[in-house]
Amino acid sequence: MAATEKLYFYPVWLRIWHGINALGIVTLIITGISMQSSVESSHILGFNLIVKLHNIAGTLVTLSYFIYFIGNVVTPNGKFYRIKPRGFFAKPIQQAIYYAWGMFHGMKPPYPISEKRKFNPLQKYAYVMVMYMAVPVVIISGIGLLFPEIILDKVYAFSGVFVTAVVHSAMGFFISVFLMIHLYIASIGKSPLENFKSIITGWHQVH
């Protein structure tokens, strides 16, 4: 391998999905937090407008999810998400030690990015959990809250709408935490902006 090599990691469909998804989810987080308070005077934009924005962003994220899901089924990108049983615990632990200690002590990354490995083991687990668990649960529970007539009346002693709202908010919180860690991890590279440029241009520089 040459000292630096450029890999086309982010095809157009992936960048379109990522852009809509990122903007949509940031809007959902801001409007979602804002909706926690129903006191009209505490909203800059007014409660009804915030709800409308939340619904529009949710619809965009849902539609763009199909681009992501289908894209990962029909193109080779999906293979980067496959988790193998070998080293199921050991690999992410090694990566976590690198992030917490090794990185600050001149250690080489245990799972460097290459043509065959786009994500390190921790990134892979995080992306699988957020994209194949948290986002689908938020989408399905969000559709339930948009059309409450399709939700079960009661789940044990609780109202179905209440349980759906708790699941929706908890997953939304999980995605918010993911996003903060995602932005920090994405800033680790030769320079802090390198990965952000990659997700816009499509090209990733391997050093």
Ligand code: HEM
């Ligand atoms: C302001 C918002 C965001 C920014 C600036 C951002 C930035 C980035 C960057 C730089 C990458 C490429 C480097 C890497 O793989 O780490 C990336 C990839 C990725 N991001 Fe984000 N991101 C944002 C929001 C999100 C959100 C909200 C999600 C999911 C809920 C997400 C999911 C992903 C996934 C799954 C990939 C890998 C895609 C693939 O290559 O198959 N991102 N993001």
